[in-house]
Amino acid sequence: MAAAARFLLRTAGSSKASITNVNSGLHGKYGATLLRVSPSCNLLAKTQRRYAAHFTFQPESVQTEYGPTQKMNLFQSVTSALDNTLASDPTAVIFGEDVAFGGVFRCTVGLRDKYGKDRVFNTPLCEQGIVGFGIGVAVAGATAIAEIQFADYIYPAFDQIVNEAAKYRYRSGNLFDCGNLTIRAPWGCVGHGSLYHSQSPEAFFAHCPGIKVVIPRGPVQAKGLLLSCIADKNPCIFFEPKILYRAAVDQVPVEPYQIPLSEAEILQEGSDVTLVAWGTQVHVIKEVAAMAQEKLGVSCEVIDLQTILPWDAETICKSVVKTGRLLVSHEAPVTGGFAAEISSTVQEECFLNLEAPIARVCGYDTPFPHIFEPFYIPDKWKCFDAVKRMINY
Numbered sequence: 001m002a003a004a005a006r007f008l009l010r011t012a013g014s015s016k017a018s019i020t021n022v023n024s025g026l027h028g029k030y031g032a033t034l035l036r037v038s039p040s041c042n043l044l045a046k047t048q049r050r051y052a053a054h055f056t057f058q059p060e061s062v063q064t065e066y067g068p069t070q071k072m073n074l075f076q077s078v079t080s081a082l083d084n085t086l087a088s089d090p091t092a093v094i095f096g097e098d099v100a101f102g103g104v105f106r107c108t109v110g111l112r113d114k115y116g117k118d119r120v121f122n123t124p125l126c127e128q129g130i131v132g133f134g135i136g137v138a139v140a141g142a143t144a145i146a147e148i149q150f151a152d153y154i155y156p157a158f159d160q161i162v163n164e165a166a167k168y169r170y171r172s173g174n175l176f177d178c179g180n181l182t183i184r185a186p187w188g189c190v191g192h193g194s195l196y197h198s199q200s201p202e203a204f205f206a207h208c209p210g211i212k213v214v215i216p217r218g219p220v221q222a223k224g225l226l227l228s229c230i231a232d233k234n235p236c237i238f239f240e241p242k243i244l245y246r247a248a249v250d251q252v253p254v255e256p257y258q259i260p261l262s263e264a265e266i267l268q269e270g271s272d273v274t275l276v277a278w279g280t281q282v283h284v285i286k287e288v289a290a291m292a293q294e295k296l297g298v299s300c301e302v303i304d305l306q307t308i309l310p311w312d313a314e315t316i317c318k319s320v321v322k323t324g325r326l327l328v329s330h331e332a333p334v335t336g337g338f339a340a341e342i343s344s345t346v347q348e349e350c351f352l353n354l355e356a357p358i359a360r361v362c363g364y365d366t367p368f369p370h371i372f373e374p375f376y377i378p379d380k381w382k383c384f385d386a387v388k389r390m391i392n393y
Helices: 002-014 043-052 074-088 111-115 127-139 155-165 202-206 219-231 281-296 313-323 338-353 380-391
Strands: 018-020 036-038 069-073 093-096 120-122 144-147 181-187 212-214 236-241 249-253 265-268 273-277 300-304 307-309 326-333 359-363
Touching: 069 074, 069 219, 074 111, 074 219, 074 236, 074 249, 093 127, 111 120, 127 144, 127 155, 127 181, 155 181, 155 202, 181 219, 202 212, 202 307, 202 326, 202 338, 212 219, 219 236, 219 249, 265 281, 273 281, 273 313, 273 380, 281 300, 281 326, 281 380, 300 313, 313 326, 313 338, 326 338, 326 380, 338 359, 359 380
Parallel strands: 093 120, 093 144, 144 181, 181 236, 212 236, 273 300, 273 326, 326 359
Antiparallel strands: 018 036, 069 249, 212 307, 265 300
16 A cells, blocks of 8 residues: 555656646536546646645734733644643643643643643543543543544544443433543544544534533634533534644633633624634634625625534524635545534524525545545535536526
8 A cells, every 4th residue: 555655646746737726627426527638737736836725814902801911823722721721720630641741732731741641641542432431530520631633533533432321321311420531532634634534523423422522723712612522511622623733823822711612703794604613624714705795796694603513503504694605625535414404403493595406516426535635625616616507506
């Protein structure tokens, strides 16, 4: 497999053919673009340039109600949240593969030195064991914060999450629970993660009552939502967009604060189209909204869902009643993705208000690719084309 991968990379890097006119290319019956090949330029350079334009992070206004702020990127805001928790809760423990030295993304850096090896410690390379141990810690009454090194590797722990953590309170008639368990995991595409390090598995867990699933869009939200997950009396899964760890920088409050779970946030009000996303994709649809206003004179309402389960259907439906159009975008494959649940609910609740079919701009039903990742992701051009189709419907 390694030899085949090297061969494919060499072939792609040396090829004289390139893919052009991607967004204006021919489309198949299922919306797949039939790419036109031009002999004029290099494929790898083209994909790299296209990927660089995937999204732009714009710092948001400082939320002064939370007190003094400090410039932090997303991984530093996560570290700050964990530091606040360890300082205020003597029962809190953080564990996972490599967290003792800071983790692969440095989110726990310095915490072991500050709080000791009994509170911040490494585990064996066993995701099922990590979550199982976390359930036991939480049932015993302590605050358990477990890290799965990549969201792609959360699947070995699926049984522990779905059949144990999510059902613990229900099966005991509320006599026992593991609500003090929070599972953190880096999530989403990163530019070079390929099929084992770029997945977005939130829809798998959205089917499971008894847990909460949360995804922030930036440093301010990461700290506030993570602290809310840790304080919540239900087991929570907190997915952190790994591409934003260093790319996103905000003025983040130093002191602890919480952002309510299960409340979507309207980032921009509009009258013509409702755009919904979460995590990294929020920054994509913010760019789409600006493009639609500039090029089409279309006013878009931009909503960050923030909590996948339980999700804020009321905010989304109220927006669609006003605009009559809905576009939902996420990186995960389109079939069975959470956009389908949102679309179904809106169709049931807002059918008479819809002016056009609901649009889903998502990943394709394939494993996440490597050199073709820029063509897989639902970028601003794909979303913008969907907005144009809805307006012209």
